[in-house]
Amino acid sequence: MTTAGLALRVGAGRWLGGLLAGAVGVAAVTTVVALLEPSLPALGLLPLYLLAVLPVAVRWGAGPAAVVSVASTVLLGYLFLPSSRRLWFAEVDNAAATGVFLVTAVVVGNLAARLRRAAEHSARLSAEQAALRRVATQVAREAPPEEVFATVVGEIGRLLGADSAAIVRLDPDGLSTVIAQDGDGPERLPVGSRWSIEPPLALGVALRTGEPARRDGYEEVPGEFAELLRQVGVRSSVAIPVVAGGRTWGALGAQRRGTAFPADAEQRIAEFTEIVAIAIANAESRTQLAASRARIIAATDATRRRLERDLHDGAQQRLVSLALELRQVESAVPAQVRADLDRMAGDLTEALDELRELSRGIHPVVLSEGGLGPALRAIARRAQVPVELDVRTAERFPEPVEVAAYYVVSEAVTNTTKHGGASYVEVTLDAGANALALRVRDDGAGGADPARGSGLTGLRDRVEALGGSIHVTSPAGAGTTIEVSLPLAR
Amino acid sequence: MIGGMLRRCLIVDDNERFLAVARTSLERDGLEVVGTASTVADALDKADRLRPDVVLVDVALGAESGFDLTRQLVERHPDLRARVVLISTRREEDYADLIALSPAAGFVWKAQLSAGAVRELVAGRP
Numbered sequence: 001m002t003t004a005g006l007a008l009r010v011g012a013g014r015w016l017g018g019l020l021a022g023a024v025g026v027a028a029v030t031t032v033v034a035l036l037e038p039s040l041p042a043l044g045l046l047p048l049y050l051l052a053v054l055p056v057a058v059r060w061g062a063g064p065a066a067v068v069s070v071a072s073t074v075l076l077g078y079l080f081l082p083s084s085r086r087l088w089f090a091e092v093d094n095a096a097a098t099g100v101f102l103v104t105a106v107v108v109g110n111l112a113a114r115l116r117r118a119a120e121h122s123a124r125l126s127a128e129q130a131a132l133r134r135v136a137t138q139v140a141r142e143a144p145p146e147e148v149f150a151t152v153v154g155e156i157g158r159l160l161g162a163d164s165a166a167i168v169r170l171d172p173d174g175l176s177t178v179i180a181q182d183g184d185g186p187e188r189l190p191v192g193s194r195w196s197i198e199p200p201l202a203l204g205v206a207l208r209t210g211e212p213a214r215r216d217g218y219e220e221v222p223g224e225f226a227e228l229l230r231q232v233g234v235r236s237s238v239a240i241p242v243v244a245g246g247r248t249w250g251a252l253g254a255q256r257r258g259t260a261f262p263a264d265a266e267q268r269i270a271e272f273t274e275i276v277a278i279a280i281a282n283a284e285s286r287t288q289l290a291a292s293r294a295r296i297i298a299a300t301d302a303t304r305r306r307l308e309r310d311l312h313d314g315a316q317q318r319l320v321s322l323a324l325e326l327r328q329v330e331s332a333v334p335a336q337v338r339a340d341l342d343r344m345a346g347d348l349t350e351a352l353d354e355l356r357e358l359s360r361g362i363h364p365v366v367l368s369e370g371g372l373g374p375a376l377r378a379i380a381r382r383a384q385v386p387v388e389l390d391v392r393t394a395e396r397f398p399e400p401v402e403v404a405a406y407y408v409v410s411e412a413v414t415n416t417t418k419h420g421g422a423s424y425v426e427v428t429l430d431a432g433a434n435a436l437a438l439r440v441r442d443d444g445a446g447g448a449d450p451a452r453g454s455g456l457t458g459l460r461d462r463v464e465a466l467g468g469s470i471h472v473t474s475p476a477g478a479g480t481t482i483e484v485s486l487p488l489a490r
Numbered sequence: 491m492i493g494g495m496l497r498r499c500l501i502v503d504d505n506e507r508f509l510a511v512a513r514t515s516l517e518r519d520g521l522e523v524v525g526t527a528s529t530v531a532d533a534l535d536k537a538d539r540l541r542p543d544v545v546l547v548d549v550a551l552g553a554e555s556g557f558d559l560t561r562q563l564v565e566r567h568p569d570l571r572a573r574v575v576l577i578s579t580r581r582e583e584d585y586a587d588l589i590a591l592s593p594a595a596g597f598v599w600k601a602q603l604s605a606g607a608v609r610e611l612v613a614g615r616p
């Protein structure tokens with residue numbers, strides 16, 4: 001069916017409704033007039049018919065209202081005046097009265113209809129504003145894009161009276177992935193499904209041209225997607241491209257089965273696509289930021305690992321061989337020289353120990369070799385306060401996760417020793433289905449403030465770069481608790 | 491067998507210079523170095539052929555792990571249980587847990603390696 005055809009049907013519906021309501025109103029007023037007529041002149045009661053005209057004007061517009069006023073005039077003469085005066089309104093004496101009635105009816109009807117339209121318009125605007133505000137609020141509090149998209153399609157579906165609405169992303173291979181969808185009709189596209197969406201489909205046009213598009217009717221449109229729409233009887237579609245970062249990222253579309261979308265539908269969706277674009281840009285920059293943070297940390301860790309290994313393979317290895325040789329020579333030389341050599345070997349051992357201490361701080365070998373359990377126990381053994389370890393997993397995790405967990409415990413234990421005045425530290429490590437949970441608690445002075453140093457801030461960087469979370473609770477006088485959750489992609 | 495009867499030794503280490511120094515040191519004290527190896531595969535092969543009384547295993551063998559080698563050695567030659575001695579440039583405390591968990595007799599820091607230290611460790615375990 002064509003747009004014109006649809007509009008005709010809608011118009012006919014309006015007239016029919018208005019005239020029916022008018023007939024009911026006129027009948028009611030006529031009853032009243034019949035009751036009053038014996039004591040009052042019938043013509044004087046004409047204004048009562050305004051009561052029937054007004055509701056029609058308000059609800060169905062000025063056209064039907066005018067018809068109802070004329071009908072009232074004719075009816076009054078036909079029912080309440082002698083047959084000689086049936087055409088009373090044509091009488092010269094009454095022309096003025098009739099004219100005033102008709103003009104009043106039409107003017108009042110027009111005003112009422114306009115008022116109604118204004119009220120409708122403003123209600124629609126405020127509904128739209130409220131919907132936009134809800135979406136904008138979500139974007140502002142950095143809700144995950146999927147959540148924003150789901151809200152957007154829901155709001156659009158409701159505002160446009162659509163049977164379904166969807167957001168699709170244009171993928172590099174030319175197919176489109178459904179990112180969000182609203183509506184439960186058979187034309188709903190499952191989130192995550194992929195389609196070839198090409199012109200002349202409205203979505204296809206929006207995706208290819210970057211311009212808003214509309215289509216009413218799907219006869220003779222090729223393709224799987226059009227076939228689906230045809231099967232379920234979709235009549236009308238509108239689509240608006242979503243442009244993010246200067247390119248067409250995807251599009252937002254809505255479908256209706258019964259009637260066509262109003263002419264301003266595209267314009268009304270457009271405001272949403274801007275917010276969607278912002279949400280996408282935000283999410284992309286957040287992802288990039290996290291990735292670059294993770295890259296920086298990974299690069300630093302790799303450098304530290306290499307440094308430790310170089311120290312081990314190089315300087316330490318040589319010095320160790322040297323120390324061993326010294327001991328051999330020692331046993332072969334006269335006693336007075338032996339004392340000197342012994343002292344030198346002692347010095348060398350000390351130097352080696354210092355070097356070892358240094359490289360241990362650069363990278364904990366035991367972590368890569370044995371995982372978190374042995375590495376945390378090594379921290380506990382070296383600590384200057386008693387550390388109660390509760391490691392509830394013997395699993396190995398991805399290296400960045402293990403390294404992050406290790407540094408959290410290492411920094412927390414160091415802080416406790418340095419600032420806390422605590423009598424003990426409690427460390428709990430547990431692997432859940434989706435995350436590694438780590439908690440370090442001391443019974444010290446509390447009052448930790450990341451702004452005063454770089455240790456806690458460094459931990460936050462590390463943990464957040466992996467998509468994890470860290471919470472430091474440290475009320476003055478009540479100890480310090482650090483809780484960390486590191487996501488595991490299992 | 492008691493520690494004093496240990497005579498034949500295999501050293502697994504990927505550092506040439508250390509291998510040379512260690513060989514001199516051990517042999518002077520009567521512990522013959524019957525072979526050296528620098529990779530896990532090489533070490534397993536030599537252990538099969540040479541049947542040493544004791545094997546010294548460096549914890550860090552390039553990209554390979556001395557702990558892994560120790561487990562494999564003991565699996566193939568049960569009589570080597572408590573006859574493998576782990577050695578490293580790093581200190582015992584760096585690996586404490588892993589040493590305790592491995593079937594090795596114990597650990598000697600490379601700077602303090604001697605036939606006496608090896609014999610003591612092996613004899614110290616039943």
Ligand SMILES: Nc1ncnc2c1ncn2[C@@H]1O[C@H](COP(=O)(O)OP(=O)(O)OP(=O)(O)O)[C@@H](O)[C@H]1O
Nearest residue numbers: 415416419420446448449450452453454455456480
């Ligand atoms: N466990 C704790 N108990 C009491 N105060 C703490 C504790 N941990 C941290 N603090 C306080 O919070 C501040 C910040 O700690 P943070 O670890 O970030 O820095 P830092 O330890 O001072 O220096 P560094 O950069 O070497 O770690 C510390 O200066 C200290 O005053």
Ligand SMILES: [Mg+2]
Nearest residue numbers: 415453455456
């Ligand atoms: Mg600190």
